[in-house]
Amino acid sequence: MLYLKKDIIDKLTEWTLVEKPNEAAGYLFKDNSIFRRIITSDKSITHFYDENPEQLLKWIEKYGSPNIFHSHPCAGIPSGTDILYMKNTLIFNSIWFIMGNKMDLRAWKLDSNYRPIELEVNIID
Ligand SMILES: [Zn+2]
Numbered sequence: 001m002l003y004l005k006k007d008i009i010d011k012l013t014e015w016t017l018v019e020k021p022n023e024a025a026g027y028l029f030k031d032n033s034i035f036r037r038i039i040t041s042d043k044s045i046t047h048f049y050d051e052n053p054e055q056l057l058k059w060i061e062k063y064g065s066p067n068i069f070h071s072h073p074c075a076g077i078p079s080g081t082d083i084l085y086m087k088n089t090l091i092f093n094s095i096w097f098i099m100g101n102k103m104d105l106r107a108w109k110l111d112s113n114y115r116p117i118e119l120e121v122n123i124i125d
Pocket of ligand 1: 070071072078079082098
């Protein structure tokens with residue numbers, strides 16, 4: 001079960017709309033099993049490892065595993081490119097959040113056969 005604060009969902013929605021027609025991208029971090037913290041990225045999330053690895057390592061030290069957020073101009077399901085990058089983030093056990101064009105936030109992980117499986121997103125106040 002995934003828990004996200006409602007204000008985080010609101011920020012992600014707002015940010016997705018601001019970035020349109022480009023993709024919004026960034027990292028989400030958990031605090032006591034609730035996703036509470038967002039760090040935005042100016043670049044496409046497919047540049048995850050190129051972006052500033054030292055800064056990313058600092059965040060990981062401070063906040064734990066980085067989970068990935070980005071938006072899609074279509075449905076919120078992982079693309080072929082996303083699945084390639086999802087494999088790279090398996091070491092962090094990362095969850096990938098994708099905001100679809102209907103402002104519906106969906107969450108994904110890879111199973112042991114590298115197939116995306118959808119996780120249930122629960123919104124809390
Ligand atoms: Zn994508």
